[in-house]
Amino acid sequence: MGFCVSVSHxxxxxxxxxxxQHPCSPSSKSTLLMGFPLTSHASALNRxxxxxxxxxxxxxxxxxxxxxxxxxxxxRELRGTEKFRRPPPLRRGKVSPRLPVPDHIPRPPYLDSxxxxxxxxxxxxxxAEGIAQMRAAGELAxxxxxxxxxxxxxxxTTDEIDKAVHQMIxxxxxxxxxLGYGGFPKSVCTSVxxxxxxGIPDSRQLQNGDIINIDVTVYLNGYHGDTxxxxxxxxxxxxxxxxxxxxxxxxxxxxxxxxxxxxxxxIGKRISEHAEKYGYGVVERFVxxxxxxxFHSEPIIYHHRNEGPGTMVEGQTFTIEPILTLGGIxxxxxxxxxTTLTSDGSxxxxxxxxxxxxxxxxxxxxxxxxSNL
Numbered sequence: 001m002g003f004c005v006s007v008s009h010x011x012x013x014x015x016x017x018x019x020x021q022h023p024c025s026p027s028s029k030s031t032l033l034m035g036f037p038l039t040s041h042a043s044a045l046n047r048x049x050x051x052x053x054x055x056x057x058x059x060x061x062x063x064x065x066x067x068x069x070x071x072x073x074x075x076r077e078l079r080g081t082e083k084f085r086r087p088p089p090l091r092r093g094k095v096s097p098r099l100p101v102p103d104h105i106p107r108p109p110y111l112d113s114x115x116x117x118x119x120x121x122x123x124x125x126x127x128a129e130g131i132a133q134m135r136a137a138g139e140l141a142x143x144x145x146x147x148x149x150x151x152x153x154x155x156x157t158t159d160e161i162d163k164a165v166h167q168m169i170x171x172x173x174x175x176x177x178x179l180g181y182g183g184f185p186k187s188v189c190t191s192v193x194x195x196x197x198x199g200i201p202d203s204r205q206l207q208n209g210d211i212i213n214i215d216v217t218v219y220l221n222g223y224h225g226d227t228x229x230x231x232x233x234x235x236x237x238x239x240x241x242x243x244x245x246x247x248x249x250x251x252x253x254x255x256x257x258x259x260x261x262x263x264x265x266x267i268g269k270r271i272s273e274h275a276e277k278y279g280y281g282v283v284e285r286f287v288x289x290x291x292x293x294x295f296h297s298e299p300i301i302y303h304h305r306n307e308g309p310g311t312m313v314e315g316q317t318f319t320i321e322p323i324l325t326l327g328g329i330x331x332x333x334x335x336x337x338x339t340t341l342t343s344d345g346s347x348x349x350x351x352x353x354x355x356x357x358x359x360x361x362x363x364x365x366x367x368x369x370x371s372n373l
Contacts, residue, residue, distance in 0.1 A: 116182035124292030137225030138365030321352030
């Protein structure tokens with residue numbers, strides 16, 4: 001579960017609660033659940049010699065020639081050898097009332113307000129006791145996610161998945177971290193097809209051929225464990241299956257560069273290199289984050305190429321959660337201020353793990369042993 005921020009210049013970050021209809025618009029300054037929309041603002045340049053009646057507009061695209069060529073080739077392949085039938089656009093279903101949590105289960109501190117908290121500037125570096133607690137929270141989150149995946153099939157509603165996840169979490173004595181976070185009304189996020197992230201479970205039934213990302217975060221004994229995976233519902237088309245497979249590979253490759261002393265920017269570089277081989281877009285607006293006793297903190301983990309500062313430290317925990325798309329990376333957010341979709345309606349896939357930095361590598365705290373992928 002990430003966060004959503006805006007960047008005014010350089011890599012300085014600012015975040016604030018947004019109540020506008022489209023928090024992913026270039027003018028937004030918002031904080032959302034599970035990823036960070038990033039925007040940059042360049043000043044206009046005036047040159048002498050331009051005639052007033054003529055306007056020259058130059059659009060700069062941060063895309064390599066190789067990436068563009070691969071994207072064009074992939075689009076031709078989809079039009080030619082494999083016909084990809086885009087499902088009907090997502091529509092909001094009915095959202096059921098918030099589920100109760102027993103009084104004896106400890107609550108995270110942010111439930112005192114419906115306002116999203118600012119991202120903490122403190123890195124979360126743990127001692128032996130803290131590492132043990134993070135392992136326990138991560139293991140529970142992984143088990144819950146595995147169970148949620150077994151529920152994915154045609155005709156099941158995302159609301160039913162939410163209820164099952166909620167019950168499993170509270171039976172383990174934990175709190176479902178998304179519930180009440182900045183007013184989020186559910187215990188899990190369910191993002192279907194073109195939904196990049198932040199999907200609110202509702203009455204919509206899953207359809208044969210859908211893909212669904214289920215994002216689970218648990219708060220156990222004062223520590224958050226955060227993980228997500230994209231599942232297949234029935235018979236999924238070949239192009240979408242490849243998107244999901246490559247997205248998972250991107251997460252694995254991002255984790256592989258992590259160790260004590262490694263720079264954070266290596267994560268985005270490695271993910272981008274792999275995604276570009278297949279012509280997929282890497283969403284820049286949503287990022288990973290530190291996680292532990294605090295739900296969202298520094299460091300900010302960019303999944304695209306970047307020159308962000310900082311190096312990893314042994315004992316540190318954070319998430320890596322890339323989102324890849326079959327089309328463009330621009331997004332649109334529904335009026336609920338959470339559900340964020342690709343602007344062009346193309347499918348999106350996401351995978352996420354919470355990791356612990358060690359001296360020689362990274363330990364995956366939310367490792368899922370079973371998968372239906």
